Amino acid sequence: MSAKMAFDLLCDISLASRGWKIRARIARMWDYTGTANDVPPMHVDLVLVDEKGNAMYAEIPGVEADKFRPLLQESKVYTFSKFLVLPSKPAYKPFPNKYMIKLTPWTNVEQVNEVPADFPSHVFNLVQFSDLSQRVGMQEYFTDVIGMIIGVSKLAYVRMASKTSDTPKRVIALRDLANCEVKLVLWGEHALDFDADAVHSVGQDNVVVGIFVGTLMKAYNKTLSGGSACKWYLNEDIPEINQFFDSLGDSAPKIQWISAGAKSFGSSQRPAQLEHKSVADLKKIDPWEAAGAGFSSTVTIAKLSPSQSWWFSSCSRCHRAATAYGSSYKCYSGCSSVTAIPKYRLCLIGTDGTDSAEFVLFGRVAQQVVGRPVMNLIKFQGRSDNIPKEIAAVVS
Structure with missing residues (x-):
C-alpha cells in the first residue's frame, strides 16, 4: 500500500x-x-x-x-x-x-514546497438562500453561501449577555441570483478584519461577489452569523464566483451603507445595576408579578443537585431536550430534527446563609463556569453518572 x-x-x-x-x-x-x-x-x-x-x-x-x-x-x-x-x-x-x-x-x-498548479485551494458546500430557513438553529454543520454584496455597515460595539466586554460587530447584506436577500453578521476579530470602506468604494462602480464559509443561521431575524470559523472570498478567481458574474444582468445596485442594528442585539452600554437580594428574598418573589425583572444574588455553591445529570441531549434545531430513538434522536418539542448534541445543564444548590435554592446553568453560561466544552468532559468521562472533577470543583 x-x-x-x-x-x-x-x-x-x-x-x-x-x-x-x-x-x-x-x-x-x-x-x-x-x-x-x-x-x-x-x-x-x-x-x-x-x-x-x-x-x-x-x-x-x-x-x-x-x-x-x-x-x-x-x-x-x-x-x-x-x-x-x-x-x-x-x-x-x-x-x-x-x-x-x-x-x-x-x-x-x-x-511541501513543490505543489502542482492544479492543487485545490478552496473547500465549501454552498447552500441556496431559499434553503437557509431550514438551517435556523442547526449546529451540526456550518453553512456556506455565495451572494452579491449590496450593503455594509460601519463597525459597532455591542454588549452580549454572555460577555463581560463589548464585542465588535459588522453587518453585510447579500443578494443571490433569485433576488433573495439575507444579512450576515460578523463578530469579533472578523468584524474588524472585514474592510467595509474598501468594499463600499469598489461597490460604487463594480459588483462585489463573495463566498462566505463557516457561518451559522440564527433564529434572531433569520441572519447568518460569522464567528471564528468564518472566512470569505471576494471577487476571487473561483469557478463559483465566475459563474455568478456570468449569470448577472446588465445592471446591479451600488453597495449602500446600512445600519449595524446595534439596538437589535443589545446596547453597547453596561446593563443597569440590578437590585441585590438574598436567597430568602428571591424565594418569596411572585414570578407572575416580577416577570421580566432581574436581580443579583451572591451565593456559595454548596453541592450539585443529585437528581439531575450535568448534561443532556439537545435538539440540533430547536435546542429542546431530545431522546435517543433507534439510531437517531426524537425531539421532545415535536420538531422534525433527528439529530442532537450534548449541552450543559448544571443544577447547583446555592446558599447565602438566609436560605438555599437551586440554580440551573445551561450551555455557554455553564461552560464559562466550568471552563471546558461539554464534549471534552464527555470524551474523558464517558456517558456515565460520574461527576467530572472540573464540575466537582465548582462546589464551594
Whole structure:
C-alpha cells in the first residue's frame, strides 16, 4: 500500500495511521476559544483538502496548539503523518464527513514546497438562500453561501449577555441570483478584519461577489452569523464566483451603507445595576408579578443537585431536550430534527446563609463556569453518572 493516503480511502478507516502519510492543503484554520476572548484556544481547527479535491476536518488539541501553530500556515501544503482518524464530532462540522483527523504529540508535519498548479485551494458546500430557513438553529454543520454584496455597515460595539466586554460587530447584506436577500453578521476579530470602506468604494462602480464559509443561521431575524470559523472570498478567481458574474444582468445596485442594528442585539452600554437580594428574598418573589425583572444574588455553591445529570441531549434545531430513538434522536418539542448534541445543564444548590435554592446553568453560561466544552468532559468521562472533577470543583 502506498505511504500516501488519499482522503477518500482514509475516510473509510477509523484507527491510528501507523506509517501512513497524507498530503493536504490547509484551506482554513481557526482557533476555538468558546465564549471567552484573549485566552488560549481549546482546540485549533483545520479544513484540509487533498490533490483530488477531497476535504477533511482536522483538530489540534489545545495542549498541542503552541507546538503546531508556528509550523502551520493557511493555504500552504503539508505532509502529515502519525495522526489519528476518529469518528467526526457531532456539531460545528464544516461538512458531513463521517471521520475526522486529530493531531497527536507525535504527529509529524512537513511543508511541501513543490505543489502542482492544479492543487485545490478552496473547500465549501454552498447552500441556496431559499434553503437557509431550514438551517435556523442547526449546529451540526456550518453553512456556506455565495451572494452579491449590496450593503455594509460601519463597525459597532455591542454588549452580549454572555460577555463581560463589548464585542465588535459588522453587518453585510447579500443578494443571490433569485433576488433573495439575507444579512450576515460578523463578530469579533472578523468584524474588524472585514474592510467595509474598501468594499463600499469598489461597490460604487463594480459588483462585489463573495463566498462566505463557516457561518451559522440564527433564529434572531433569520441572519447568518460569522464567528471564528468564518472566512470569505471576494471577487476571487473561483469557478463559483465566475459563474455568478456570468449569470448577472446588465445592471446591479451600488453597495449602500446600512445600519449595524446595534439596538437589535443589545446596547453597547453596561446593563443597569440590578437590585441585590438574598436567597430568602428571591424565594418569596411572585414570578407572575416580577416577570421580566432581574436581580443579583451572591451565593456559595454548596453541592450539585443529585437528581439531575450535568448534561443532556439537545435538539440540533430547536435546542429542546431530545431522546435517543433507534439510531437517531426524537425531539421532545415535536420538531422534525433527528439529530442532537450534548449541552450543559448544571443544577447547583446555592446558599447565602438566609436560605438555599437551586440554580440551573445551561450551555455557554455553564461552560464559562466550568471552563471546558461539554464534549471534552464527555470524551474523558464517558456517558456515565460520574461527576467530572472540573464540575466537582465548582462546589464551594
